[in-house]
Amino acid sequence: MKESIILAVDGGATKTTLTLRSIQGQCLFEKSTSGSNYQTIGVNAVIELLSNILHSAYLSTQLEPIHVAVFAMAGIDTKSDLETVTHIINQSLQSTPFHIEKLIIENDVQSTLIGLVENHPGALLISGTGSIVFGTDGKSKLVRTGGWGHRASDEGSGYWIGRQILKAIFRAEDELEPPTILKKILLEKLQIRSMDQLMAWLYQPDYTNAQTASISSVLQEAVSLGDEKAIHIAQSAAKELFSLVKATVTKLQYEDEAFKLFLNGGILKHDPYIRNSLQQMIHRTYPHMTIVLCKDNPIEYIVRRAKYSLKIS
Structure with missing residues (x-):
């Protein structure tokens, strides 16, 4: 049985970091780029940014099955924001062959809190x-x-x-x-x-x-x-x-x-x-x-x- 792979994205207002890890903690890929709050830079700019960093992750690892992907994104403050960011992420994922079994999209602070306290x-x-x-x-x-x-x-x-x-x-x-x-x-x-x-x-x-x-x-x-x-x-x-x-x-x-x-x-x-x-x-x-x-x-x-x-x- 293959080891579970995690994709995690911290999409902040000033910096965005994507990492691919094994469930045991081995870092397979990590890269940071500029901020990805759509309220600041716009929907299309975030789609382009996430598409590029996701594509880089795939090219580097050649991994396709992802057991869980968490996109912790700034700018998710309302139901409407969640719908917009979900659309952005779905569009961005189309640029890679990643097959994600479980996709979580939530406010970056909420996601961080759950990671801290479970x-x-x-x-x-x-x-x-x-x-x-x-x-x-x-x-x-x-x-x-x-x-x-x-x-x-x-x-x-x-x-x-x-x-x-x-x-x-x-x-x-x-x-x-x-x-x-x-x-x-x-x-x-x-x-x-x-x-x-x-x-x-x-x-x-x-x-x-x-x-x-x-x-x-x-x-x-x-x-x-x-x-x-x-x-x-x-x-x-x-x-x-x-x-x-x-x-x-x-x-x-x-x-x-x-x-x-x-x-x-x-x-x-x-x-x-x-x-x-x-x-x-x-x-x-x-x-x-x-x-x-x-x-x-x-x-x-x-x-x-x-x-x-x-x-x-």
Whole structure:
């Protein structure tokens, strides 16, 4: 009997990774390319991107039977999104001879959570470019809080923090608020010298949300220098993220049983002030909750999700 083969795709907003693994964990193929959120780059662009990376995987391995394929994709927020992404994936798969026995298509955060907790209660908080929480009671209940995009929510995310930094700098420039060292640090980061140049950077034709999210990295330095505005932004970000967690565990009717909260995303991984502030809030309110900072590459959690689907099938 041939060993089961897993195909896992982590289709994020900024990066897409595809891997082929044996059920025992041997990596047969792995490749990354640019983001595959259809809401950002469009349906046809995602079809082309996935078709190319799937074709590369087949050419490299010459494998045809795939026992389970998990496409964990950003941008699946509604039933309509799921229908659109399902169409995209079906179109993309037509370009390869892969024969997939079990095909799973779901939101990337949901897929990651299942890979982390399997059939145990837990939640996953992500704060990167955006922010979102998925939680489960370990049975049939799956809930979501946040993740509605930068126009409606994403509080406590890199994009949200970037917006707060820009707002603080421009309000200080107008003398509506006290000066902040955020201006000096940001101009140095962007290698520009004036507010005029900052305006040009902000309103350039090829602007993206990731561009604003990227400037969140200056917050930590300003906090370490004791800048009051930076500290206020960091504390506000932690409070917003705590609100997402609190709403999620309330929906799950959490009552101090064994429960793991996983943290992931650039803000939570690389900004210790925000992460520590958040952890303090959680421990005060939920003293029995275990907090775990994710350390593996995201694709590893999608692989685990695929293996779990084979366990329960």
